[in-house]
Amino acid sequence: MVQNLLNIPPRLEIARTKTPLHKLERLSDKLGVEIYLKRDDLTGSELSGNKVRKLEFLLADAKAKGADTVITCGGAQSNHCRATALAAARCGLKSVLLLRTANPKHPPEAEGNILLDKMAGAEIVWITPEEYANRFDRFEQENSRLQQLGRTPYIIPEGGSNHIGSWGYVLAMEEIATDMKDLKIDENQDTTVLSATGSGGTTAGLLLGKKMLDVDVNVVGVNVCDNEEYFVNEIHRICEKFCLTYQVGISVAKDDICIIDGYVGDGYALSRKEELQAIYDLAKLEGIVLDPVYTGKAYYAMISEISRNKQVFGKRVIFVHTGGLFGLFPVADQLTTLFK
Numbered sequence: 001m002v003q004n005l006l007n008i009p010p011r012l013e014i015a016r017t018k019t020p021l022h023k024l025e026r027l028s029d030k031l032g033v034e035i036y037l038k039r040d041d042l043t044g045s046e047l048s049g050n051k052v053r054k055l056e057f058l059l060a061d062a063k064a065k066g067a068d069t070v071i072t073c074g075g076a077q078s079n080h081c082r083a084t085a086l087a088a089a090r091c092g093l094k095s096v097l098l099l100r101t102a103n104p105k106h107p108p109e110a111e112g113n114i115l116l117d118k119m120a121g122a123e124i125v126w127i128t129p130e131e132y133a134n135r136f137d138r139f140e141q142e143n144s145r146l147q148q149l150g151r152t153p154y155i156i157p158e159g160g161s162n163h164i165g166s167w168g169y170v171l172a173m174e175e176i177a178t179d180m181k182d183l184k185i186d187e188n189q190d191t192t193v194l195s196a197t198g199s200g201g202t203t204a205g206l207l208l209g210k211k212m213l214d215v216d217v218n219v220v221g222v223n224v225c226d227n228e229e230y231f232v233n234e235i236h237r238i239c240e241k242f243c244l245t246y247q248v249g250i251s252v253a254k255d256d257i258c259i260i261d262g263y264v265g266d267g268y269a270l271s272r273k274e275e276l277q278a279i280y281d282l283a284k285l286e287g288i289v290l291d292p293v294y295t296g297k298a299y300y301a302m303i304s305e306i307s308r309n310k311q312v313f314g315k316r317v318i319f320v321h322t323g324g325l326f327g328l329f330p331v332a333d334q335l336t337t338l339f340k
């Protein structure tokens with residue numbers, strides 16, 4: 001392990017890592033580009049996906065600060081909130097989830113991730129999109145409410161995306177570097193590590209890891225909400241805070257951040273037919289199941305970009321499967337229309 005990784009903050013071991021990296025042979029043949037999959041959907045079963053890596057560090061910090069409750073936020077079907085609720089329960093912490101929905105008086109049914117949130121005993125507070133836009137105020141309100149009840153809350157930002165959570169993906173990049181050596185695919189710099197970007201922490205961590213460990217890859221994120229400008233700023237902010245806090249001897253400029261915009265489609269968590277068709281096709285071809293909100297959109301972006309220009313990502317892509325399986329069930333009706 002290189003010098004840069006000596007200052008790793010405390011971590012709870014709740015993710016099943018190291019996750020496998022393997023080649024998708026049939027897809028690679030079809031696209032004419034080597035496609036590898038980093039199986040971060042296998043970081044657990046109920047506790048699966050990319051958020052678990054971040055929560056290892058965030059929950060360790062919460063525990064170190066004496067917290068008994070974590071507060072976080074997300075969309076109604078948030079994978080991050082589900083992972084937080086379950087991981088918190090595993091550590092003996094309570095959780096409060098601020099979940100966004102059009103009309104809090106009529107919240108969505110307890111299916112998919114919401115069902116699991118409830119199973120984990122999370123306290124769900126339904127909030128409007130307007131309240132969500134001011135989520136920092138809403139966090140403070142919940143914080144005071146819990147403190148008045150004698151509790152010690154700890155706030156985890158949207159997606160667990162801050163300097164602490166990003167450590168999870170610094171270490172994931174270290175795994176990828178080892179994987180590449182093991183698979184003997186480190187001989188040139190023609191490799192792109194591609195993942196979905198929803199709050200920025202994953203892309204920030206991968207980029208920080210690449211720089212700290214000097215890994216010869218391009219890091220690319222596909223935004224599934226907002227736009228390129230938003231994420232360049234957000235990721236830059238997370239990286240700056242990280243570099244300042246941990247003094248890792250690197251810096252990240254806005255120009256280092258590569259976001260592929262143009263694939264939000266109908267909007268966050270809204271699926272177009274072609275995206276679902278791509279998910280369905282991959283499941284048939286490779287037995288790999290993506291989610292509609294994040295990995296499905298990033299995958300659709302990847303195949304669309306490659307079909308336009310085979311060289312766009314270089315010789316190979318390492319696609320990070322960041323999980324999200326439970327998000328598939330709420331779109332079952334839409335998917336079913338494709339089965340004929």
Ligand SMILES: *Cc1c(COP(=O)(O)O)cnc(C)c1O
Pocket residue numbers: 049050051079080159161196197198199200201202203291294295322323324
């Ligand atoms: C949250 C999430 C992402 C996005 O990661 P960020 O770190 O929030 O950018 C990607 N895929 C899945 C399945 C997620 O749940």
